[in-house]
Structure formats: C-alpha cells, structure tokens
Amino acid sequence: MVNVETELCGIKLRNPTILASGIVGVSGAACMYAAKNGAGAIVPKSIGPVEREGHNNPVLTEFEGGFLNAVGLPNSGVDSSLEEIESAMKNSGVPVFPSIFGGTKEEYGEVAKKISVLNPQMIEVNLSCPNTANDFGTPFALDANEASEVIKIVKENTTAKISAKLGPNVPDIKAIAKAVVEAGADAISAINTMPGMVIDVKTAKPVLHNKQGGISGHALKPIAVNCVYEIYKAVNVPIIGIGGVSTGEDAAEMIMAGATAVGIGTGIYYRGIDVFSKVSYELQKLMDELGYDSIEKMKGAAHK
C-alpha cells in the first residue's frame, strides 16, 4: 500500500490526520488517547493566559447536518496547562502542536512565550473562536490587520513554527491568509467553526447556553474545502484542512483542495475515537485506487 506520511513545515507526520483543537484533547492523557487511536499529530485544547471555566451546559448540540458548540474556551490557564502539554508531548509518540488564544494581542504573546519553554515544534494560534465574543469581542481572524498583528507578536515570543487558525465567516479568506503569512505564519489551519444557532421551539430558547455557537461536522465540510482551495491559491505555506472530515474520501477532498494534513474533530462522534486510523486506512486504499503514490502528489490536484 502507498505511504501516507506527510511533512508539515519540515515536521514528519506518520499520516495526515491531526486531532483538531478542542475535541477530546483537554488533558495530556486525552491527547495520548487520540494518538493511540491513530492520529498523526495532536493539537490540544486551546490554552489562554488565565483559568477559564467556559460556558454552562449545553455546550454542544446536534442538528440535521452537524454539531453546534460553544464550550467557551475552558482551560486551566497557561501556567498549570504546561504539565498537560508536556505529558502530551512525552506520551503521545507523535508531534504535539499546542493551541493558544488570548483576549488581547499581548496575551497571545505572553502565552506563546510560556508555552515555548516546552520547545514545541509548532504552535497553532487560534485567531478564530466564534464563541467568546462577550468576553473577547470579535475574533482577530475576521480582520487582516488584527490577525497579522497577533501573528507578529507571537512570532516575537517563540522560535516554534506558527500555524494561524482562521475562521470561514469572512468576505475574502485569501486576504486574511496573505496577511498572516506576510506577518510570519509558517502554516495555516483552516477552518474553525462557522457561527450558528439552534432553537428549541417548545421553550423558545436557544439550546446552547451561550445561545450562539459554531457549526462543525458534515455541514462544515464543503465550506472548509472551499476555504482550503482559496487559501492554496493565495499563499505558499502548508495548510491543515479542518472541517467535517470523517472518512478517507473527505481527507482526499481536503488534500486535493490543497491541504498537507487534515484536522479531525467531530468525526470522532461519527466514527469513534479510532477515526484517525480509519481515515488513514481509507485514504491509503483510495490513493492506491486512484493511482497517487504520495500525499505530496495528490496535494492540490483539484487545481490542475
């Protein structure tokens, strides 16, 4: 069978599946669990400067085409999260890319600096959480200038590679991608969830405690594939394609659109925690069938 190894900013992954931030990866042990189930790399839950409880329940609900979540970035704060990240790095056996967020640009820098004592190979900068507007205002990823300023500050505070995580709800994602790459991003993670709402008609109440949430899963896939396709045209850095991937064929779509690796989150619900090994295996079979002998050769095929 063909080799499904891939390389992200010089970092070798045994397969292109990456645990997406915020799904399962709350602790070092949880990250290890996803790696044991086949993930080629791990992005733990996003970490901020101080402890946050996140929103009350419900934080996740389903609709016909996918899931809607507003967990509200719970985390124990960067200082006490270090031991979790360290345990993830030690025990996962695959690369671990910590994800960071902040309420201000300076906070991003502060968290990046603290995380960097662990020497991660790459840091994912979450510029795009749609569910914390009440605390943090509009996500940085919605504005090219704001996004690039965050990346610059993170860059000043770390020697790790940086992947900028973007959101889909912008008029021109190419412009944002160009701006963050110019500011120093070494890769782009696309995409975060798409704002949405689910209302319970019997009580006339939005189901999520935060009312609004972010759409993930099946419904997000064509949106994500399109974003990856657009970003691939605009910049020349590796892309982690995230959104609705749960089968080998979904992964192939992402890669053909231009992704070097794929993030998987909600797919864990659809296929189980071993979705990573399932997707890798299915991708391998599909590549055999279609005659691609490497991820590199399949990457961007839809552009030709």
Added chain:
Amino acid sequence: MEKPVIVEIEKTIDETDGIKTIFIKHSIEAKPGQFVMVWIPGLDEKPFAISYLEKEKFGITVAAVGEFSDNLSKMKEGDKVGLRGPYGTNYCLEGNNIVMVGGGYGAASLVLLAEQALDKNMNIKFILGARDKNKLLYIERIKKLVGEENLIITTDDGSMGAKGFVTDALKELLSKEKVDKVFSCGPDKMMKSVTELCTENNVKGEISMERWMKCGFGLCGHCCVDPIGIRVCKEGPVIDFELANKITELGSYHRVKSSRKESLEVKK
C-alpha cells in the same frame, strides 16, 4: 439526535434528607448504570444516573448539593426539563452470587441493577453506606427487593447498622462467602477501596465513575481520566476493576469546570 427533548415531570418523592427522586413521563431504552443529561433551560445541564425504569417513565434521584441540583430538587409535577441520553456503558450481570456496594446517591443505579438481577434469580447482598442514618437511601426499596437479611447497613457515625465503612462490611463478606461479582457506585475513595479489596481477593466487578461532564457523548474531552485518557461518558461510567486499576486519579483527584485538577481531599 444529540439534542434535548422537552419532557414533563410526573411526580417527585422525598427519599431522605435533601435527596429526592424525580419521575419523568418519558419512555427511554436504558440499562442500569447509564445516565441522562438533564437541562434546565437558562441554567445548566448535568448528568444523573437512572434510578427507576418503567415502560412509560423513569426516575432520577437528586441530592441537592449546589445550584443546579437545588433547582432541580425544587421542581414539581408538571414542570418541564430538557433531556438527552441515555449515555454511557452499563453494568454487566454475571454469576449467581453478587454484591452491591452503594454509598450516598450512588445506590441509585445499583437498585435498578438489583431489580434486573432478581429477574435472573441471582443471590444479592446489598451493602448500603452513608455518613449517618438520615443519608441512607432506598432502605425500604432494597429490603423489599433483596430481603432484610441481605441488606447490610453501615454508617460512619454508627447511627444505623454497623459503625464504619462499606468496605469493612465488604471485607467481612468476602472472607465468609463465595462472591462472583461486585458492583459499586458511590464516592471516588470508596470505589477505589472496593476496587483494591476485590482485586486483592481475586473477585471481579465493576464501578460507576463520576467526572465533570460537558457533552456526555465523547467529544469535549472534559471527562477524560489520567493516565489512560478514556472518556468516562463513553468508555464509562461503568468500568471493570481491571480498567479501574489503571486509572491513577481514581480516589485522588478530578477536574473542575475549567479542567484544572482538584484533589478529592478538599471534598468531604
């Protein structure tokens, strides 16, 4: 669909000191050990074990210990809540001679299991423990089920039954009788001791764990336990001793809402 359905409370009964059972008019297909997520719109949503199960209704038993459980306890006939589930793994009955070890509202899922075990003509011993006699749950229900002679009560202060812990009673039982399987639900430390005791005695069994839950269906990762990372809502809450022995945080710490670790020592 992982979305709450709005259901109506049929009636509530006072079980004991600050503990109530709420019956919900809704038929669910569940097995003993599984839990449901109960939503009070605008407030929060939390997991509760199923304690009564009939064709057209089921019950949960709620100890009022904080804002959510206080509010839920105050609900009355006709009030509405949201419901998701059932979720998680269930107990697995095996052998002829089984022992239930319940502490506090942990007895909830075990009585339901005892009902099933009776249908299979198993011999059941029920060890029920609490801090004092006012916290003992379902005494009459258990007596009716397994017979007074098979109910062993312990209280920390000796106000009813033997003074001491459920594990003291279990130890004595294991030394006297052939036991095929032990089922336990209650405070973390209690289940840790039960697991250790039974492992030493080569008796198999299962415990039902409790950890902070957000989604209840395996996505958020909040209920993952150290060091193996399994999700208590999905690979649990019911786990066998073999797995329990691998969970080093059992009886030692849990994670609070933010995910920060907190020692169980601070909790009474």
